[in-house]
Amino acid sequence: MKKYTYSAKASDNLDNWVIVDASDAILGRLATGIAARLRGKHNPMFTPHVDTGDSVIVINAEKIKLTGKKMDKKIYYRHSGYIGGLKSITARKLLEKNPEDLVVNAVRGMLPKNRLGRKMVKKLKVYAGAEHPHSAQEPETLKI
Secondary structure, rough: OOOOOOOHHHHHHOOOOEEOOOOOOOOHHHHHHHHHHHOOOOOOOOOOOOOOEEEEEEHHHOOOOOOHHHHHEEEEEOOOOOOOEEEEEHHHHHHOOOOHHHHHHHHHHOOOHHHHHHHOOEEEEEOOOOOOHHHHHHOOOOOO
């Protein structure tokens, strides 16, 4: 009798869709749950080098919370690639300007930093309001 550990293939993934409501959720706690779901850690056939995760829809990103003084003290940086091209924005301004980026940046930081992680972050759909165009996928509600 041969015993071995099952290694999932990309074709084994069912790619379920889940929807998460970010109203009054703490950003970091929400992001860890979403990252684990995107990665496929909830799945019994989880394989680290294969995308076995689900697609995640996040709604109400504009109502997300940060604890402490992070709204004013947490700064997000990006660089244009040119000399002196460093741009910065506080979490409060980013939440007002583009709340989707706040959630995507938090989740992206918790995923692998390779081509698999870039593939996983494409399965994350974030919307500022309660409306989303993915009703045809029949997403199930996930409480994080």
